[in-house]
Amino acid sequence: MTVVTDAPKDAFRPSMLIYDTRYRSMTIQIVVLLLFMAGAAWLVDNIVKNLQTLGKDFSFAFLWYRAGYDINQTLIPYTNDSTHGRAMFVGLVNTILVSVMGCVSATIIGVFVGILRLSRNWLVGRIMTVYVETFRNVPLLLWILVALAVFTEITPAPNQFRVTEQMIAEGTEPEATMSFFDSIAITNRGTYVPAPEVSRSLGSFTILDVPISLNVLAFLVAVAIAVFGYRAIKAHASRVQEATGVRPVTWWKSLLMLLVPPVGLLVAMGFHLSYPELAGFNFKGGINVSNALMSLWLALTLYTAAFIAEIVRAGIMAISKGQTEAAFALGLRPGRTMNLIILPQALRVIIPPLISQYLNLMKNSSLAIAVSYMDLRGTLGGITLNQTGRELECILLMMLIYLALSLLISSAMNVYNNAVKLKER
Amino acid sequence: MKKSAFLGTLAATTVLAGFASAATLDDVKARGELICGVNTGLVGFAAPDANGNWQGFDVAVCKAVAAAVLGDASKVKYVPTTGETRFTALASGEIDLLSRNTTWTFSRDTDLKFTFVGVNYYDGQGFMVRKDLGVSSAKELDGATVCIQTGTTTELNLADFFKVNNMTYQPVPINTNAEGEQQYLAGACDAYTTDASGLAATRAVFADPENHIILPEIISKEPLGPLVRHGDDQWADIVRWTLNALIAAEEYGVTSANVEELSKGTNNPEINRMLGTEGDLGTMIGLDKDWAKRAIAATGNYGEVFAASIGESTPIGLARGLNAQWTQGGLLYTPPFR
Numbered sequence: 079m080t081v082v083t084d085a086p087k088d089a090f091r092p093s094m095l096i097y098d099t100r101y102r103s104m105t106i107q108i109v110v111l112l113l114f115m116a117g118a119a120w121l122v123d124n125i126v127k128n129l130q131t132l133g134k135d136f137s138f139a140f141l142w143y144r145a146g147y148d149i150n151q152t153l154i155p156y157t158n159d160s161t162h163g164r165a166m167f168v169g170l171v172n173t174i175l176v177s178v179m180g181c182v183s184a185t186i187i188g189v190f191v192g193i194l195r196l197s198r199n200w201l202v203g204r205i206m207t208v209y210v211e212t213f214r215n216v217p218l219l220l221w222i223l224v225a226l227a228v229f230t231e232i233t234p235a236p237n238q239f240r241v242t243e244q245m246i247a248e249g250t251e252p253e254a255t256m257s258f259f260d261s262i263a264i265t266n267r268g269t270y271v272p273a274p275e276v277s278r279s280l281g282s283f284t285i286l287d288v289p290i291s292l293n294v295l296a297f298l299v300a301v302a303i304a305v306f307g308y309r310a311i312k313a314h315a316s317r318v319q320e321a322t323g324v325r326p327v328t329w330w331k332s333l334l335m336l337l338v339p340p341v342g343l344l345v346a347m348g349f350h351l352s353y354p355e356l357a358g359f360n361f362k363g364g365i366n367v368s369n370a371l372m373s374l375w376l377a378l379t380l381y382t383a384a385f386i387a388e389i390v391r392a393g394i395m396a397i398s399k400g401q402t403e404a405a406f407a408l409g410l411r412p413g414r415t416m417n418l419i420i421l422p423q424a425l426r427v428i429i430p431p432l433i434s435q436y437l438n439l440m441k442n443s444s445l446a447i448a449v450s451y452m453d454l455r456g457t458l459g460g461i462t463l464n465q466t467g468r469e470l471e472c473i474l475l476m477m478l479i480y481l482a483l484s485l486l487i488s489s490a491m492n493v494y495n496n497a498v499k500l501k502e503r
Numbered sequence: 504m505k506k507s508a509f510l511g512t513l514a515a516t517t518v519l520a521g522f523a524s525a526a527t528l529d530d531v532k533a534r535g536e537l538i539c540g541v542n543t544g545l546v547g548f549a550a551p552d553a554n555g556n557w558q559g560f561d562v563a564v565c566k567a568v569a570a571a572v573l574g575d576a577s578k579v580k581y582v583p584t585t586g587e588t589r590f591t592a593l594a595s596g597e598i599d600l601l602s603r604n605t606t607w608t609f610s611r612d613t614d615l616k617f618t619f620v621g622v623n624y625y626d627g628q629g630f631m632v633r634k635d636l637g638v639s640s641a642k643e644l645d646g647a648t649v650c651i652q653t654g655t656t657t658e659l660n661l662a663d664f665f666k667v668n669n670m671t672y673q674p675v676p677i678n679t680n681a682e683g684e685q686q687y688l689a690g691a692c693d694a695y696t697t698d699a700s701g702l703a704a705t706r707a708v709f710a711d712p713e714n715h716i717i718l719p720e721i722i723s724k725e726p727l728g729p730l731v732r733h734g735d736d737q738w739a740d741i742v743r744w745t746l747n748a749l750i751a752a753e754e755y756g757v758t759s760a761n762v763e764e765l766s767k768g769t770n771n772p773e774i775n776r777m778l779g780t781e782g783d784l785g786t787m788i789g790l791d792k793d794w795a796k797r798a799i800a801a802t803g804n805y806g807e808v809f810a811a812s813i814g815e816s817t818p819i820g821l822a823r824g825l826n827a828q829w830t831q832g833g834l835l836y837t838p839p840f841r
Binding site for chain 2: 132148266452456
């Protein structure tokens with residue numbers, strides 16, 4: 079074997095770009111980059127020329143035009159006099175709402191199912207296996223449609239709740255009644271639940287045309303104070319315990335600290351619930367959770383939970399059995415072992431694939447179009463696109479927004495991952 | 504991966520758009536087939552019959568154009584389009600002609616770069632409700648849940664109507680007429696709104712049409728007609744005058760039964776010019792002189808098409824109303840064949 083000890087000192091020749099391994103990879107990369115840029119330029123040029131041929135321009139001015147259509151679920155104020163841009167934000171908020179709801183519930187169910195699938199109870203383990211395999215292996219779209227069909231077909235119509243004079247005279251009951259002490263009405267158009275209301279409101283202020291309720295802010299502050307106080311009491315108890323060896327009794331102090339600020343605030347503001355009532359064609363009052371949202375949420379949750387369950391199971395199985403045995407040897411019960419020993423270590427394995435499940439759930443929420451849930455795809459990519467005829471602009475904007483949302487979720491989850499991952503020093 | 508898929512889609516779109524600028528008449532002749540965009544299924548206007556053959560009022564326009572251009576009314580490929588996909592399909596060149604109860608509006612004609620060649624049905628938007636709802640006027644629909652097809656003019660009219668009358672409603676957006684029918688029958692909405700003709704056609708296929716009423720209010724003008732892309736005036740002329748020929752044929756009493764006989768010559772020069780016995784109108788639009796005769800023979804005149812697909816003797820049972828000839832007090836009035 080010969081080793082070249084003195085590097086060749088001869089001058090650079092162009093042929094070295096191909097034959098010299100020091101430069102070859104550079105050459106290849108530059109050529110590929112040039113080809114890629116040429117390809118991209120050709121495509122962009124093609125778009126521009128064809129748009130010109132079709133006589134279409136490329137403009138986002140339509141976002142400031144009057145939308146003219148109505149949306150059935152608006153979390154920020156919107157009327158048909160608002161702009162298309164506003165409609166886009168309404169859709170975006172709806173997308174975020176169903177994504178967040180879905181992520182939270184899918185995580186809870188997924189963690190439980192993942193742990194139960196490892197249960198030593200044969201029946202429980204098998205049932206969880208069946209759940210995971212059924213939900214994972216049937217397309218999500220079908221689950222969404224099935225959920226919607228269930229909600230619309232088996233629930234009663236609002237007018238079946240109606241009590242007429244004739245019914246009172248005959249002493250017959252209406253076909254359907256409200257559940258939970260007449261507070262929740264489950265109909266084929268949506269579920270009406272009581273809405274929280276206050277009689278002495280603190281008012282609200284607006285940021286970028288979005289009203290922010292001071293009541294909600296005050297309540298959040300009260301909860302924060304309660305939690306902070308609760309932790310201070312616990313920390314004090316621990317200090318006393320370390321100093322004297324006796325832990326003071328704190329349960330009544332903790333309970334008071336947790337309950338008094340929020341409850342006190344609610345009483346001061348005159349908190350009450352407004353119940354839904356049948357008026358005219360539909361229920362009025364309360365919060366209407368549409369069947370589209372319910373079915374989308376249910377299907378997204380159950381579908382993604384099946385994947386999360388597998389991730390959790392894999393994470394737990396990745397922890398060596400010796401850890402469990404060591405915990406048992408110290409006298410820890412199985413529940414405490416799971417919470418204190420296994421799960422904290424398993425999280426390191428679980429978090430990275432969990433991020434991609436959250437991203438999937440958020441992107442899958444665009445299947446909302448199947449049940450006419452007005453998410454970003456329904457407003458910007460649906461009605462706005464159609465009414466304005468700006469396909470390219472709408473689709474590009476929609477892709478950008480989904481991309482931004484995905485990056486936001488994954489960067490937030492990466493921060494969390496860095497916090498729990500194994501610290502190697 | 505994401506980027507490459509995106510660029511691939513863009514490339515596909517641009518390739519499709521590239522076809523759009525060619526002369527449509529030559530394309531259709533070379534292909535030997537007319538590609539016609541129709542409704543996904545609206546009985547009476549465009550729906551496949553029991554044998555899978557497309558039938559209906561809008562389909563007749565496709566057939567007449569195919570007969571005029573290709574000499575065979577069966578050489579049509581029907582592309583079902585939804586309210587959302589129809590304009591993209593036409594703009595991209597996927598279809599040669601869109602005949603899908605589409606409302607002629609200013610922005611569609613100008614901003615979307617289409618040419619509406621005429622009106623084959625003068626319509627207006629109405630509401631359908633169940634009889635047992637006890638509603639007799641659209642003004643009583645305050646607070647109702649309304650099923651509405653998205654991507655349509657009806658969506659905007661609905662918002663305007665409720666706003667003008669100071670009423671509120673809950674929209675339930677749907678994509679196709681079939682979905683609307685299903686949602687309405689399942690009770691997911693109190694009222695279904697679309698063009699009054701579409702409501703009649705939808706009601707006709709219900710199991711219990713007598714339990715549903717169409718409210719008297721017509722809240723908009725909806726002139727429905729076939730349309731083509733901007734940029735090919737010859738093709739627009741062909742479709743426009745084929746439609747005009749069907750309408751004029753009814754006015755002059757030319758039917759599918761007597762067109763053969765009348766084309767041997769009559770004492771009405773207008774009929775002679777239209778059917779090609781006199782003059783040479785056909786070559787002016789790039790066709791032969793028998794074009795109108797073939798179109799009328801294939802589908803019958805406007806009156807025959809109307810009676811066979813949506814008229815009073817059919818389950819849809821629409822009266823001629825505004826769609827009668829101008830001589831009968833309607834709005835149908837073709838420019839002269841001269």
